[in-house]
Amino acid sequence: MKSDNKKHESQVIYNKSNTNKSESKREAKKVIIQSVGYPFNFPLMDVHSLEISDEKLFEHYSKEQWMGCDVNKGSYLFDQKILPDYGFKVLEVSPDNSIIGENTSIILKTEENISKDIKAISTNLTLEDVIGQEKAKSKCKIVMKYLENPENFGEWAPKNILFYGVPGTGKTMLAKSLANELNVPLYLVKATSLIGDHVGDGARQIHDLFEMANKTSPSVIFIDEIDAIALHRKFQSIRGDVSEIVNALLTEMDGISNHEGVVTIAATNNPEQLDYAIRSRFEDEFEFVMPSFEERIIMIENFIETMPFEVEVSTKKLAQMSKGMSGRDIKEKLLKSALHRALYDDKEKIELKHFEEGLNSYKSKNDNSKNMFV
The missing domain is CATH 3.40.50.300 (P-loop containing nucleotide triphosphate hydrolases)
Structure with a gap:
């Protein structure tokens, strides 16, 4: 019991002296730590894994005992309460060479929150x-x-x-x-x-x-x-x-x-x-590279198969109209735009004029964006 009291006292003294040395340092915004276990191997104990039931509670627990401590990337922090001398490695600090304060966010890196x-x-x-x-x-x-x-x-x-x-x-x-x-x-x-x-x-x-x-x-x-x-x-x-x-x-x-x-x-x-x-x-x-004429025909055929309305214009005609367009632009700026225009007109078929209107809108926007940099 006496030894425990001495250990607690020494921890308090350490924190006080550490705080005094660190008064001029900035408060850390975020500290990311990883459990590394004990400095020594103890049988029947997994010293490298630590299961946290409540991340916010762990953060409060950590902040309470490490308040005022210096933290640098690669340094270590040690628990002195529930698991005395259990070690945590500091993986990231923002900013580096700062101190743990009231507003510091302490995050324990685990397999679960990496994969999340x-x-x-x-x-x-x-x-x-x-x-x-x-x-x-x-x-x-x-x-x-x-x-x-x-x-x-x-x-x-x-x-x-x-x-x-x-x-x-x-x-x-x-x-x-x-x-x-x-x-x-x-x-x-x-x-x-x-x-x-x-x-x-x-x-x-x-x-x-x-x-x-x-x-x-x-x-x-x-x-x-x-x-x-x-x-x-x-x-x-x-x-x-x-x-x-x-x-x-x-x-x-x-x-x-x-x-x-x-x-x-x-x-x-x-x-x-x-x-x-x-x-x-x-x-x-x-x-x-940009698609060729033949490649645009194949793209347009594939896209049209999934369109909800019938297209009255041949794929060859649409491939000619879409010269200089990428596959994504053909789908979004030509085909989808024409579909929306047919809907506006209450048509059940997509006509040539709908494609022409969509294409004109696309060219107009492209010309305007180019003029912005002239």
Whole structure:
């Protein structure tokens, strides 16, 4: 009992002295910790897992005993109440080298809350559903062979691939169909979603993303609109959080951790605007081009099959009208627009004039958007 009192007293003294040293430091906004167990191995006890029944209650409990403590990324905090000397590693701090205060959010990282945020998507798409893009599909063979037998490639693995081309040409669609054909998990992330409210949020998401992909390998990570975080510095002023996200991504792409059986695919519409540090990490680049006349006919035929109204215009005529349009624009700006115009007119068939009106509206908007940059 006396020894317990002494331990408690020493903890109080530590907290007081620590608080005095830290008075000039900023309060941490967010601290992410992970349980690492005891410094020593105790038999009959799992020292590396900790089940939390109530996250808010745990946060209150932690804050009460660690109030005023210095926290740095990579440092350790020790419980002195229910599980004396049980250790927690500090994974992320925002900002770093700060103190735990009244408003600090303390989050315990567990398998459950990692998988809650990061989930593989499922799709029924196949490579045949991707019309055109034959060169890109052909180059995907190396990725498919690697994911089928990752252990055979070693250091020659195709780890990082860049998809680039005009919007709506099938970049995301090909990534989905690739993962479905191989029956492997696909983790699809928009780069814009990585920019969080606090510095460090996006970097943590990057590390968690690759950690989850490793655990479920072989797998594919698809980062869409990567230019949102990886534009060359001359095109944007780099915010602190974006810089941290880029650094975290570079660390993972460099393969400091061995991501065997994980392929990272990023997509952009403007490859020439990417920062060289990011672009140089991609071993190969797959270009996505606008569909040819014959490819547009096939696309239009496939789209029309699912339309609720009959189309009075031939697919060849529509393919001619849609010259210079991507697959997505054909569906959204030409076919869907014409369908809506037929509905406005109380028609049960989609006539040529409906397509012409939709096309004129599309061209007008495109011309206006171009004039904005003249």
